[in-house]
Amino acid sequence: MSATFTFTIDGKEIKGQPGQTIMEAAEAAGVYIPRLCYSKDLRPHGSCRVCTCMVNGRPQAACTQPAAEGMVVENNTDELQAIRRDLVEMLFVEGNHFCPFCEKSGNCELQAMAYRLGITAPKFPYLWPDRSVDASHPEVFIDRNRCILCGRCVNASKDADGKNVFQFVGRGEHKRVAVNAEANLADTDLKGTDRAVAVCPVGAILVKHKGYATPVGRRSYDQKPIGSEIESKRK
Amino acid sequence: MVTNASTTAGTRKITIEPVTRVEGHGKVTLHLDEKNNVSQARLHIVEFRGFERFIQGRPYWEVPVIVQRLCGICPVSHHLAAAKAMDRIVGGENLTPTAEKMRRLMHYGQMFQSHALHFFHLVSPDLLFGFDADPAVRNVIGVAAKFPDLAVQGVMMRKFGQEIIKATAGKKIHGTGAIPGGVNKNLSVQERDFFLKDMEQMLAWARSALSIAKDYTAEHLAELKDFGSFESNHLSLVRKDGAMDLYHGVLRAVDAKGERVLNDVDYQEYAKHIAEEVRDWSYMKFPFMKSVGPEKGWYRVGPLARLNTADFIDTPEAEAARKEFKAVTGGKPNNITMAYHWARMIECLHSAEKINDLLHDKDLQGTDLVTKGERREEAVGLIEAPRGTLFHHYRVNKQDQVTMANLIVSTTNNNEPMNRAVQKVAQDCISGKPEVTEGLLNRIEVAIRAYDPCLSCATHAMGRMPLDVEIHDCEGKVVDRRQRD
Ligand code: SF4
Ligand code: FES
Numbered sequence: 048m049s050a051t052f053t054f055t056i057d058g059k060e061i062k063g064q065p066g067q068t069i070m071e072a073a074e075a076a077g078v079y080i081p082r083l084c085y086s087k088d089l090r091p092h093g094s095c096r097v098c099t100c101m102v103n104g105r106p107q108a109a110c111t112q113p114a115a116e117g118m119v120v121e122n123n124t125d126e127l128q129a130i131r132r133d134l135v136e137m138l139f140v141e142g143n144h145f146c147p148f149c150e151k152s153g154n155c156e157l158q159a160m161a162y163r164l165g166i167t168a169p170k171f172p173y174l175w176p177d178r179s180v181d182a183s184h185p186e187v188f189i190d191r192n193r194c195i196l197c198g199r200c201v202n203a204s205k206d207a208d209g210k211n212v213f214q215f216v217g218r219g220e221h222k223r224v225a226v227n228a229e230a231n232l233a234d235t236d237l238k239g240t241d242r243a244v245a246v247c248p249v250g251a252i253l254v255k256h257k258g259y260a261t262p263v264g265r266r267s268y269d270q271k272p273i274g275s276e277i278e279s280k281r282k
Numbered sequence: 283m284v285t286n287a288s289t290t291a292g293t294r295k296i297t298i299e300p301v302t303r304v305e306g307h308g309k310v311t312l313h314l315d316e317k318n319n320v321s322q323a324r325l326h327i328v329e330f331r332g333f334e335r336f337i338q339g340r341p342y343w344e345v346p347v348i349v350q351r352l353c354g355i356c357p358v359s360h361h362l363a364a365a366k367a368m369d370r371i372v373g374g375e376n377l378t379p380t381a382e383k384m385r386r387l388m389h390y391g392q393m394f395q396s397h398a399l400h401f402f403h404l405v406s407p408d409l410l411f412g413f414d415a416d417p418a419v420r421n422v423i424g425v426a427a428k429f430p431d432l433a434v435q436g437v438m439m440r441k442f443g444q445e446i447i448k449a450t451a452g453k454k455i456h457g458t459g460a461i462p463g464g465v466n467k468n469l470s471v472q473e474r475d476f477f478l479k480d481m482e483q484m485l486a487w488a489r490s491a492l493s494i495a496k497d498y499t500a501e502h503l504a505e506l507k508d509f510g511s512f513e514s515n516h517l518s519l520v521r522k523d524g525a526m527d528l529y530h531g532v533l534r535a536v537d538a539k540g541e542r543v544l545n546d547v548d549y550q551e552y553a554k555h556i557a558e559e560v561r562d563w564s565y566m567k568f569p570f571m572k573s574v575g576p577e578k579g580w581y582r583v584g585p586l587a588r589l590n591t592a593d594f595i596d597t598p599e600a601e602a603a604r605k606e607f608k609a610v611t612g613g614k615p616n617n618i619t620m621a622y623h624w625a626r627m628i629e630c631l632h633s634a635e636k637i638n639d640l641l642h643d644k645d646l647q648g649t650d651l652v653t654k655g656e657r658r659e660e661a662v663g664l665i666e667a668p669r670g671t672l673f674h675h676y677r678v679n680k681q682d683q684v685t686m687a688n689l690i691v692s693t694t695n696n697n698e699p700m701n702r703a704v705q706k707v708a709q710d711c712i713s714g715k716p717e718v719t720e721g722l723l724n725r726i727e728v729a730i731r732a733y734d735p736c737l738s739c740a741t742h743a744m745g746r747m748p749l750d751v752e753i754h755d756c757e758g759k760v761v762d763r764r765q766r767d
Contacts, residue, residue: 141353147456180339182681188341255682256372258343260652261469262459263452 054118056080056100063114070098070110073122076171079274080122081131081163083138083156084197085110086246087124090206092198095138097131097160128164133162136169141220143175143192144249150258151250153266157195158249178223184232186239186255194224194251204243212237224251312708313588313754317371318715320485321756323708325701325730327693334687342371343462345687347675350456352689357455358392359667361691362529363674367461367663370550371678373655374463380648381464386529387640388450388459389665393528393642394488395443396668397585397630400734401491402436408728409498414721432494437485438715442477442484446637449667474641479512481638485599488631492603492742495534495627499620503610508710510619510703510729513538515571515580516587517695519666520546524593526600526632528666534591535571535581540615543571543581549664552673556717558690566697569690576742580698583670585625597639619703623691667692669734693735703729 050180051062056069056078063072073080084095092111098109099139101121107121121127138157177218178191196215204212212235216225228234237243239254245255263269313322333352337345346364350357362385369375377385403422411420418424426433444454449469451457459465499506515538519531534551535544544555558567559576570579581587589608595601607624610616616625640646663674666747670692677686707729712722752760 141764148344148346150344150714180683182339182683188682255341256343258341259347259458259461260466263457265467 052114052116054114054116054120056120057124058123061114061120063116067101067114069102069107069112069114069118069120072114073109073120074277077278078122080109081160081274082110083135083160083195083248084199086199086203086248088207089199089202089246092202094196094198095134099127099128099130099135120263128141132164132166135164136166136171138195139166140171140173141176142194143178149193149250150253151193153263153269154261155268156248156273159268162268163272163274174220174259176220181226181232183230183234184237184255187232187237187244188234188253188255189224189226190251190253191223192251193249195249196222196224196274197248199246199248200224200243200252203246204237204241207242210241210243212241212243221269240268309752310704311560311752311754312712313758314756316756319713320705323701323705324563325697325704326564327697327735334689337684339683339685341682342368342676342684343682345676345684346460346462347456347458349689352691356392356396356667356669358391358451358457358673359665360674361451361457362389362460363663363665363667363672364676364692365462365663366530366665367674367676368462369464370414370661370663371658371676372462373657374653376653376655377464377524377652378648378653379645380468381651381653383640383643383645384450384465384468384651385460387469387637387646388447389529390636390640391443391446391450393443393668394484394630394633394637395440395447396601397402397626397633398436398439398443398488398491400668401495401623401627401630402432402439404731404734405580408434408731409494409623413724413728417720417724420724426574435491439484439491442480446477452559458459461652463654466651469646471647474646477637478641481634481641485631485634485638487525488627488634489599492624492627492631496603496606499624500610502620504622507618508706509725510707510732511617512619512699512702512706513617513701514699515543515574515578516590516615517544517571517581517583518588518591518671519664520592522546523595525596526588526592526594526604526629528588528629528633530665533664533671536591536615538615538617540590540613543574543579549673550662552662552664553675556673556690558694564697567690567695568698569695570698581695582699583692583695584668585618585629586616586622587670588666589625590608590626595628597632597635599635600627600628603628603631619706619729619732622734628733637759669693670695685729693733696733696735700730700733701737703732753755 051064053060053062056073061072061076070080070085080098080100082098084092085098085140093111096108099106100109102112103119122131146158152158181189200213201215204210213224214227215222217223226232226235244252244254309326311324312320315321332551337348346361346368349360349364352360406425407420407422410425451459515535517535519527521527521531521536532546533544533549535542535548547555555572556569557572558569560567568580570576589604595604607628660677665672672692673690675688676684679685707725711725713739754760
């Protein structure tokens with residue numbers, strides 16, 4: 048193993064290895080940096096900016112920024128948490144998120160992040176966009192109303208599944224996840240067991256017929272906030 | 283989601299938030315002839331049906347959870363009615379014993395708390411203080427001051443029922459417990475024991491609430507007999523053997539004399555037997571039995587109807603109470619509007635007995651929770667909600683999306699009966715007297731409230747529904763108006 052180096056996050060000394068991002072080094076040390084688009088084992092997409100930290104005094108996305116010797120990283124500060132809150136609130140109002148009846152509730156990273164950051168009701172106006180669903184596939188349902196454009200499905204399909212089922216089309220507020228097929232999802236070689244399906248952080252790509260099989264109380268984030276699985280690794 | 287619905291009458295504009303509220307305001311119009319006699323009395327309820335459109339295209343397994351947004355008052359009934367329809371969609375209508383019993387426990391918990399809330403918070407002020415009592419006293423605060431034990435009982439019974447809902451559905455409101463073909467959890471031994479420790483107390487309070495309702499009705503029978511009363515058909519589910527069954531069964535209707543109008547038919551075919559009439563003055567439809575026609579085919583639903591349709595009740599204490607109830611009308615159907623309260627408290631005790639039986643049933647700790655079979659594309663789910671029969675009807679395409687939904691809620695089923703009750707009270711109490719006093723207003727309210735309609739105003743625990751009463755003279759001019767909100 049190559050030589051390690053040290054840097055600090057919120058004053059705590061963290062050991063880094065060459066090639067690690069700040070996110071990876073932090074995670075290995077049991078320090079949680081809030082994130083939405085980043086998913087372990089996938090190429091970072093760097094789009095949501097929820098992981099923004101102050102690195103040597105400048106804002107950087109922790110999921111893409113390589114860690115380096117002597118770096119001074121600020122993560123859990125009031126100012127950064129406020130920025131994260133705004134970013135997450137914007138994601139809520141940009142889509143149509145009805146947590147009370149969404150089957151992803153309790154397992155949804157967006158919802159869990161909102162809880163962790165203490166968001167109750169967004170202060171921005173809802174945009175109520177008109178977005179489509181795709182129910183054509185026998186095993187998988189796409190509900191674009193809930194998509195946060197994290198890019199996980201796009202990368203997972205390419206890198207993990209070797210399929211290239213998803214891609215982004217459009218720009219700005221018209222950007223959306225499309226499928227690489229004549230018409231719709233049923234025309235792709237996607238399987239319900241693909242990584243691309245499992246990695247969606249919200250209820251936008253769902254395995255059909257599962258619904259609410261897990262009772263309230265036993266879902267991923269019912270008992271502990273998101274990130275606590277990482278923080279519990281801290282010695 | 284926010285929708286604006288303006289009335290064609292142009293008198294008011296109503297803003298409805300369909301995700302949170304469906305049925306809103308109660309409005310009564312009274313028309314007088316030259317002699318100041320009531321020529322027409324109508325109850326207008328704003329019913330929101332946008333939901334049926336809202337769920338178009340949604341996957342079917344979402345429906346039992348979404349549909350609870352329709353109603354903040356009895357979401358569990360909608361949850362279960364939709365789940366029953368979706369059971370059939372996945373071919374899983376023959377539930378495992380654990381699943382059926384968990385669903386029943388949830389339902390009886392809901393029935394128990396809803397009936398207790400209605401009786402203690404909304405009805406008891408009228409019964410304990412009288413219809414004409416000072417409204418400043420005639421409310422739940424007044425009850426709490428004068429009869430503190432009763433007020434506490436009401437709160438505790440409601441809490442008990444809500445805890446049962448939480449243990450079966452996952453949350454007190456808008457849970458996820460019933461899923462297509464079954465349930466997502468069983469009842470742990472700890473959960474069971476938590477309820478068992480309070481069970482005797484709940485049974486005792488249900489008995490005492492029943493005796494308050496019974497004694498009151500018996501004592502005041504002479505005056506209550508005609509109050510807002512009229513002859514009607516009565517409709518509900520009954521178990522195949524004729525027992526009262528609040529969760530499942532076949533559709534039965536009897537007429538005012540007790541003759542069968544609907545003879546235990548399969549509710550999958552409800553549309554063959556029941557149609558909904560549209561009247562130009564009302565947003566809420568008027569259901570009726572096709573074999574009898576719109577004129578005479580309307581019916582009542584809810585506790586009174588269920589006492590009239592069932593041959594017996596399968597729990598001993600409620601059955602004994604049913605016999606006493608039937609004795610008042612010599613075994614014939616009871617058509618007294620104010621007898622709803624007595625019937626409701628019989629059901630409250632029945633629900634408590636059922637909960638007690640279920641808690642002693644080991645099937646609730648079973649682990650076989652879901653079944654499936656041959657997929658269907660159309661299904662109907664019916665349940666006896668606290669306020670009466672609730673119909674859910676769906677079509678689902680091959681891609682698992684809902685393409686059609688039709689709901690007939692209890693309050694819609696009782697639309698014509700509530701109108702009749704208002705007419706009766708108006709004719710008996712104000713014909714010849716153009717001034718609307720507070721006492722009259724309350725009498726109209728008392729008659730409507732007997733049906734426990736699912737108006738947001740019916741939940742007003744302060745004993746005053748936001749009610750708008752307009753009196754028109756023979757030329758249609760508004761001569762008097764009383765509003766409360
Ligand atoms: S569908 Fe899911 S995984 Fe794909 S971009 Fe949208 S939120 Fe991310
Ligand atoms: S997690 Fe780093 S930008 Fe989204």
